[in-house]
Amino acid sequence: MLFNSLDFAIFLPIVFLLFWFVTKTRKQQNGLIVLASYVFYGWWDWRFLSLILFSTLVDYTIGLQMGKTERVSKRKVLLWTSLLVNLGLLGFFKYYNFFVDNFITAFSFFGHDFQAGTLNVILPVGISFYTFQTLSYTIDVYRRQLEPTRDFMAFTAFVSFFPQLVAGPIERATHLLPQFFTKKKFSYPEAVDGMRQILWGLFKKVVIADNCGAYADIIFNNSDQYSGLTLVLGGVFFAFQIYGDFSGYSDIAIGTGRLFGFRLMQNFAFPYFSRDIAEFWRRWHISLSTWFRDYLYIPLGGSRGSMAKVVRNVFIIFLVSGFWHGANWTFVIWGGLNAIYFLPLLLFGKNRRNLDVIGQHGFPSFREIAGMVGTFGLTVIAWIFFRADSVGHAFGYIAGIFTKEFFVLPSIQMSTYTIFPKTEILLVVIFIVMEWLGRENAYTLEKMGHSWKRVYRYALYYVIIFAIFFFGGQKQEFIYFQF
Helix, strand or coil: CCCCCHHHHHHHHHHHHHHHHCCCCHHHHHHHHHHHHHHHHHCCCCCHHHHHHHHHHHHHHHHHHHHCCCCHHHHHHHHHHHHHHHHHHHHHHHHHHHHHHHHHHHHHHCCCCCCCCCCCCCCCCCHHHHHHHHHHHHHHHHCCCCCCCCCHHHHHHHHHCHHHCCCCCCCCHHHHHHHHHCCCCCCHHHHHHHHHHHHHHHHHHHHHHHHHHHHHHHHHHCHHHCCHHHHHHHHHHHHHHHHHHHHHHHHHHHHHHHHCCCCCCCCCCCHHHCCCHHHHHHHCCHHHHHHHHHHHHCCCCCCCCCHHHHHHHHHHHHHHHHHHHCCCHHHHHHHHHHHHHHHHHHHCCCCCCCCCCCCCCCCCCHHHHHHHHHHHHHHHHHHHHHHCCCHHHHHHHHHHHCCCCCCCCCCEEECCEEECCHHHHHHHHHHHHHHHHCCCCCCCCHHHHHHCCHHHHHHHHHHHHHHHHHHCCCCCCCHHHHC
């Protein structure tokens, strides 16, 4: 069930009305959340439900067993059981064919003809997200940062909470799980703010991401036919596609959560206004980057120890992050590129230089503009590997940029005619201006919705709604559903 679909437009009001006007107790509210979440998730394929239920049962049971023992050895066995079960399922469904294909290729390289069968494995939607979410529970219980819960319904609601189930934010058990232990009371201001964030998320997805994605697909799929400047435009279009798509989903998820009285963590903080790569990664997919920081980078030693170990840890976290996104070497190289971008800042102690919001006094300095443009340029190069079909395609795409035909005016072939996508470029420019005006807030419309006069506020809402219906591109699934 897509957020930008008629199905969800019918589903959400029904669940909302039942939640606030039919349920009377906390347990009833949690029960409805679980039922709605399983309907929402089963809408793609009912067979996926058995997998998420199995993960829920495993980690709920392991949490209870950890609470019954003080023996360190037994607690470690329980933790490793959770890790092996959850990561084993993730590895099988997401990476089985990748490892088999590369195993065969490796043997062929040395002159051995090795036969191994691949499987037609259906990747369950959102498995990478809810796997990491439920793992945060067992790890935090093991670390004694969280008491194991005996409330199975609350735990099931935590694992399957439908707004953020399939593409995040990846919530920590310490943050989201306790919210299911209290009965929710309706708050009109919270609900209005949630609707406002949903509206902006839909604009990002439908107007920005889907329009940019249509042109990015054409350019990437026919990259050998276009000039260097058109290829650059394709990379920029994809950069805004993936940002509008993923942060748009997060905005809708967070806003939907607020309709039911739940607070989800901020997942994006205007990352394309970053002045260096370190700042970019503090602002991009925050729930995943902080997950890897707390559960992988710091346990490996973090920034402590010798410089060789620090460099090793940086590469591990970025390469694993890349591989988390998909079973393709393009994602691994994308992660490696970001590690290379990040290392100079770390080595010279400048990785925490830009902790404030850019343009504190309204206009950025020349240095800030240079840093922002440079960071965005490096990010676009990395995105080319993320979007490309293969490593060869990515290198060919980049090589195609640096040709003598670089300055040929961008034009995109659309069936029987070519066009210059001026409307889409204008929409992106307007989007950037709107994001700039809201950059100090949790999301773009937050301050505007509170401080603007009523007439201007509602005029803005109607303009956004008009843009969604008038400029909305062809409906596409959210990119991160594949991860």
